[in-house]
Amino acid sequence: MSTWTAHxxxxxxxxxxxxxxxLLQLVQSELPSQLxxxxxxxxxxxxxxxxxxxxxxxxxxxxxxFADQEFRFVLNRCCHILINRWQARPQFQAYIPSLIELFExxxxxxxxxxxxxxxxxxxxxxxxxxxxxxxxxALRRLAQVIGQASEPVDGSEAEPLGNLIRxxxxxxxxxxxxxxxxxEQHQTIRQLRARVQRQYxxxxxxxxxxxxxxxxxxxxxxxxxxKQLLQPVKNPTLLSDQExxxxxxxxAGKSHGSCTYRDVAQRxxxxxxxxSSYQDFKDDLYQYITASVDPEYGKRQFNNQLHAQxxxxxxESNSHQLNDFLLVRTCSQLLNFLIVDSSQKPNHFVFVDLIxxxxxxxxxxxxxxxxxxxxxxxPYLEKRFSILFNHYETxxxxxxxxxxxxxxxxxLALSTNFxxxxxxxxxxx
Numbered sequence: 001m002s003t004w005t006a007h008x009x010x011x012x013x014x015x016x017x018x019x020x021x022x023l024l025q026l027v028q029s030e031l032p033s034q035l036x037x038x039x040x041x042x043x044x045x046x047x048x049x050x051x052x053x054x055x056x057x058x059x060x061x062x063x064x065x066f067a068d069q070e071f072r073f074v075l076n077r078c079c080h081i082l083i084n085r086w087q088a089r090p091q092f093q094a095y096i097p098s099l100i101e102l103f104e105x106x107x108x109x110x111x112x113x114x115x116x117x118x119x120x121x122x123x124x125x126x127x128x129x130x131x132x133x134x135x136x137x138a139l140r141r142l143a144q145v146i147g148q149a150s151e152p153v154d155g156s157e158a159e160p161l162g163n164l165i166r167x168x169x170x171x172x173x174x175x176x177x178x179x180x181x182x183x184e185q186h187q188t189i190r191q192l193r194a195r196v197q198r199q200y201x202x203x204x205x206x207x208x209x210x211x212x213x214x215x216x217x218x219x220x221x222x223x224x225x226x227k228q229l230l231q232p233v234k235n236p237t238l239l240s241d242q243e244x245x246x247x248x249x250x251x252a253g254k255s256h257g258s259c260t261y262r263d264v265a266q267r268x269x270x271x272x273x274x275x276s277s278y279q280d281f282k283d284d285l286y287q288y289i290t291a292s293v294d295p296e297y298g299k300r301q302f303n304n305q306l307h308a309q310x311x312x313x314x315x316e317s318n319s320h321q322l323n324d325f326l327l328v329r330t331c332s333q334l335l336n337f338l339i340v341d342s343s344q345k346p347n348h349f350v351f352v353d354l355i356x357x358x359x360x361x362x363x364x365x366x367x368x369x370x371x372x373x374x375x376x377x378x379p380y381l382e383k384r385f386s387i388l389f390n391h392y393e394t395x396x397x398x399x400x401x402x403x404x405x406x407x408x409x410x411x412l413a414l415s416t417n418f419x420x421x422x423x424x425x426x427x428x429x
Contacts, residue, residue, distance in 0.1 A: 013064075015057040016074055022054050023081045032086055032095035036102070039082070043075065043127060044102050046120040059119035062126055071126045073180035076135040080181075083142065084188045093146050100143040103131050138178040141165055145176065145192065157398035161389065164397070167238070168407050169193040169200070170414060173379075174386035200411070201421045203236035208248065211241070212428045237408050245429050247409055250361050251368065252416040252423040261365065262417060264288075265372035272373075278326050279318035282310045285330070288373075292365055297357045305350065309337045324376075331374040338366065339384040346391045355402055364409040368417060378418065385410060 026035060042049045042058065049055045061067065061074060082099060086092040106128055130136050145166045165171060172193040177185060210233035217226035237244055249255065256264050268288050275281045286307060290298055313333050317326055340348040354363040371378045385407060392400050415421055 013061070015060045018057045019054060019061070019074070019078065020081060022051070023078055027082050027085045032082075032092050032098075035082055036095060036098050039078075039099060040102050043078070043123070044106060046123045058123065059117075062122040063119050067122065067126060068129070072130050072133045072135050075127070075130050076139065076178070076180060077182060077185075079139055080185045080188070083139075083146075084184055087146055087188060087192065097143040097147040100139050103127070103136060106131070134178040135180065138176050138181075142176045142189075145172070145196075158396050160394050161397055161400060161404070162393040164238075164404065164407075165389070166196065168385075168389075168411060169197040170382040170410065171386050171389055172196075174383050175389060197415070197419070200236060201415055201419055203234075204412075204415065205421060205423070207233045207235055207244075208423055208426060208429065209233075211245070212425055215429055237412070238404060239408050244412070245426075247361050247364075247412050248416065248423060248426050249429070250365060251413045252426050254427075255365075261368055261372060265369060269373055272322060275322060277318060278314070278320050278322050281322045281326075282313065282318075282330065286310055289334075289366060289369065292362060292369065294358055294362075302350075302354070306337075309334065327374050328376050331370050331377045332380045334370055335367070335377060335381055335384050338370075339381075340387050340391075343387050343390065346387055348388060351388075351406075352402065355406060360402075360405045360409045364406065364413050367410070368413045372417065375418075378414075381410075 026038065030038075038049070041047070042054065062071060064070070079099065083096050086096055106124075141162070144163065148166045165175060170193075172189050173186070176189050176192075210230060214226045214230055217229060235241055235244060239247065251261065254260055254263075259267070268284070272281055272284060275284060289306060290303055293302060310330070313330050314326060320326070336342075337350060338354070339351045340346055351363070354366070367381060371381050388403060389407070392403055397404060416423060
């Protein structure tokens with residue numbers, strides 16, 4: 001059972017349910033502006049709430065002996081009850097950042113604070129602690145994603161990486177959810193991801209269509225004619241037009257002679273089905289990956305590192321037949337090696353070295369080759385990038401252009417190989 005399922009399955013106390021039902025009823029009958037005001041009175045100020053029964057229920061919740069451990073889950077769920085409804089209605093989405101901003105203006109402690117009731121003091125302390133939790137961090141990111149929905153802002157190079165999160169829907173399920181998230185919250189984030197991803201694919205397709213038509217007009221007429229006949233379409237990525245063209249032709253076109261990435265992966269899978277042992281599979285996998293690496297770079301140290309990585313992966317199974325478990329474990333550990341191990345050990349020297357020596361496009365291609373032979377590790381790949389995103393979230397964009405470029409390339413690689421997006425005409429650009 002996953003962490004969020006385990007927590008969701010825990011016993012919900014009577015007062016908690018009373019609080020949830022109250023908010024569920026209000027969110028269907030009151031305007032968001034009224035609800036933000038209510039939320040402030042109930043949770044932030046801790047005084048002046050018009051429904052005394054709900055205030056009493058909250059007092060009981062914050063006074064329990066486990067409140068310091070459990071209240072963050074309760075408050076997170078209360079926020080999501082409102083957010084889940086508002087995010088489905090474009091005219092209400094602007095109130096989501098307003099709701100989350102309430103936590104950034106907590107009332108300061110004053111001498112009269114000590115004369116307040118014990119539950120009110122407990123509430124103030126618990127809400128202050130909530131701001132330092134992963135639950136609040138996920139809420140703040142979500143507010144940023146939704147807050148930029150109507151007019152995405154790319155911002156300046158001096159802004160932090162975190163401001164770009166909306167651009168990368170593959171990060172959502174790892175960065176916008178936290179421990180204790182309910183099934184409904186997961187569904188909301190999946191729907192949001194699908195909506196943003198679909199819009200990205202539409203924007204990308206329109207931009208490529210524009211560039212192809214522009215190229216054709218320039219060839220047959222002139223640049224001036226192209227400017228007169230075509231309405232410009234904005235590049236939906238943070239790559240230059242030339243970088244985008246190269247990357248798309250690499251990920252969506254026939255970048256391996258007469259074959260695409262998917263063709264090469266399918267050929268490898270067909271061959272692997274005939275291998276006699278797991279050891280033979282690892283040997284073939286080594287060849288499959290290094291075929292995309294510049295030989296000069298590979299022979300320096302990368303090929304030896306990769307060989308050692310595969311040699312040390314489940315050696316006790318070398319004589320066994322390849323099965324689904326071995327395939328998933330091998331590919332997931334390869335992604336650890338190529339990108340980053342874990343949030344506890346966020347070392348990513350191999351990834352940075354690959355980018356510096358063979359470039360973003362080919363490096364992303366290596367990752368794509370792995371997920372195309374084992375689609376079950378696609379969420380694992382996305383998780384690796386969320387670890388890097390979390391690690392550098394507060395850094396200024398100008399200092400981590402290499403990571404932004406990597407995230408942009410991954411967006412393209414996944415969109416062109418794991419969606420209905422058809423860019424077969426990319427070769428005409």
